Amino acid sequence: MATTARRTPDDLVRTPAALAALVPRLRRICGEDGVLTDLSQRRTYESDGLTRHRSTPGVVAMPTTTAQVRDVISLCAEHGVPYVPRGAGTGLSAGALPHAEGVLLVTSRMRRILEIDPENECAVVEPGVANLDITRAAEPYGYHYAPDPSSQQVCSVGGNVAENSGGAHCLKYGFTAGHVRGLEIVTPSGEVVELGGKAPGAHGYDLLGAFVGSEGTLGVATRVTVSLTRSPQRTVTLLSAFTSLDAGGEAVGAIIAAGVLPSAVEMMDALAVEAAEAAVACDYPAGAEAVLVVELDGPAAEVDAQVRRVTELCAASGSFGTRTASGAEERALIWKGRKSAFAAVGRISPAYIVQDGVVPRTALAEMLGRIASLSAESGIRVANVFHAGDGNLHPLVLFDDAEPGAAERAEEVSGAILDLCIEHGGSITGEHGVGVDKACKMPRMYDDTSLETFDLFRRAFDPEGIANPDKLLPTPRLCGERPEVRTGVHPLVASGDAEQF
């Protein structure tokens, strides 16, 4: 049993010299072109998708095989050097924030699709494969990979596994966790372990299930077996416009309560629509305070019945117009507005913060009202674009980074929105993860015992604390004087349990 204290990264390798000494060995493992030491090259990895957290990695290793990953991690373990896994670096919680005195282990050179197996309805891929590339490879067989984060063109499957990523269609199809059948992982002590395989499910503890969403803190996924989903017979996209956010929220509640299970229910408010309109001229109805994008897919006859039902429900909730599209092109046009929303906001504001919080679906309308008052009180504009069907909000808090203090005020509003989520019994993150960004907010959702239990679990995989340290759980180093997670002697040992064995 591990009674070692979780070492803070500071006592691991104080001097870059200690790390520099490992470079020749890293080169032997990954090859000359697989190790980056040049400062300007390392700098390109200083942040992931959340650029306000930055740190230049001590060294960047880019292995191409499981054996290389194992050797790199074994080397780290041997020397007590921390490492941070990184996929495509699109994460939005600074989960792949490098460690200045550690190794950044990048999977971008592990991007082979090893197998598409239509008979078993699965695919086997390396972790650096882009999400969308699985769908591209599976399409000829009539299949697709269901989890579809908006970043799917670039984000890696390994990153998806680490974050348990969702997407617009996870309302019906579920998150990454429901689509991973097998993983080959390298543990923080450098052991290669197979969890699951082509059969969905495995015997023993469901370590695979717990690994998904563990944000690189339990090891590196080096091979991933994912389920493929048969592409639906019919897909119809609806665009419905409302004169108030309340009415839009009500329609979402009505659709869910009526037992229709759309594959996606997305909502945008007037500000987000305005931005999208300016950016891509998506031709959303004028004068809408809220628009809903609802997608229905499945067997043709079922979808047709659902389209009628959703149209009625929207009308009953006060929609002033619903458009339906079933051709690929028309559907793409509706989605264009939604998909471009984040980038489009950049056109109406110099800077913005993307928040990610969850509330119970029934609290949606009220929550939007509270965000509106927050915005009015603070004078800070908030655009709302979100996965309404599962209550996952992505408020975009707009500010001018040239204005002194604006960023701080925007942060405050963004934080207050999270508080509201918790107040409503929701979550501080629905899909972007905790990373560094929200580690200090974990105590707002979980009590000390629960956090300590998370840490006990983590230490079972990583007793030395070298795997993506300072992520996911609050630490004194990260969160200041309030030590949220106990370190040191195992509490059960400390409390006297030891005498019995």
Place this chain on the structure above:
Amino acid sequence: MRRDLDAKEHTLREGTPDDAVCGVVPAHVACPAGTGALASLMTAAHRNGLSVTARGGGTGLAWGAPPRSLDLLVDTSALSWIDHDAGDLVVEAGAGTPLAELGRVLAAAGQRLSYDPVRLGGTVGGALATGASGPRRLLAGALRDLVIGMSVVRADGAVARSGGRVVKNVAGYDLAKLHTGGYGTLGVITAAAFRLHPLPAAVRVVSAEMPSDSRAKRALAALRGTAVVPSAVELDRPAEGPGRLVVVLEGTPEGLVSRVGETSRALGGETEVAEELPGDWGVLPAEGCLIRVLAPPAELPDLASGLGRLARDGFGASVRGTASVPAGCLYLAFPPGTSAGAVAAVLERARAGTGRSAVLLRAEPHVLAAGVDLWGEVPGLSLMRAVKDSLDPGHRLSPGRFAGGI
């Protein structure tokens, strides 16, 4: 010690043979009145170094291996409560809540937990701890996929929570995954929150006889090629006579018409269409040895019949196989009294080959006595041991019930 366990919030009595877990009679049985009482009971057990196993409906106590030691059996039947957020399609329920009662309450609101229990008379906690899912899991997933939050009393009596009550949430580790199918070896589950689904307006069960394996494989391939979106695809292989492929479709009466037609064509030959599930749907036999095989879906038809032949030709034993084919899961049920040799041989054959595993979920006493290896080789066992050591360092929770003697 007895005095230390005594408290107002729970009743304590001596164990009887009726309380046995795989034949092991507990020294004491306690029935805590609520989570708080359970926590103080577990704290007392921790202080006294007692080994503890939890019991829900008692339907799964013969599953798993016998505990190495059993000082205290915790009966969860008083932890029975249901908190249903119908508008959010979410429910939270106490571990001792009977699944049947949960089903009734949800059905009254037009909803369900999309999970087919494999045992009758079980509770929420027991279903989770044994973690076995029935046939309808192709759309919403297995039981583990439906859990969105869990409360657990740890070995030391502390109450820890993971997840929450919203359907989307990635804050923290999903520890509920470990407890689902963990046989209570990492903690005692006190409550769980689940995502729910609306009850479908209509159900159709399309089935056809499969006189040969090749016929079954053709039908399965044809079915994969359709977009009928089944909730369950079961290949039933009785001990005698031809197999049957059973496909469950759920939806609206209008929408089902063409789906049923397409399914029938895929199955080929003469198909039967029922508008209701059979009465014993998904329930595994309550007696006799029970094996679960996990294998790549495409291998299941041959595997199921091969194992049936092995039992029959090699040992004169009969075995019934039911395979949730796309889920890669095959249950094998032996009649009570089947020889340990037959069960062991089937297990061994089922485990041979890559990407396969087989576990003897329930072993009869004579099979246990013969020393048959229940779990076989479980990949990741060293990590599992580390997790156990971390969460239950004294190895007091159902010791020995799990893989690798955990």
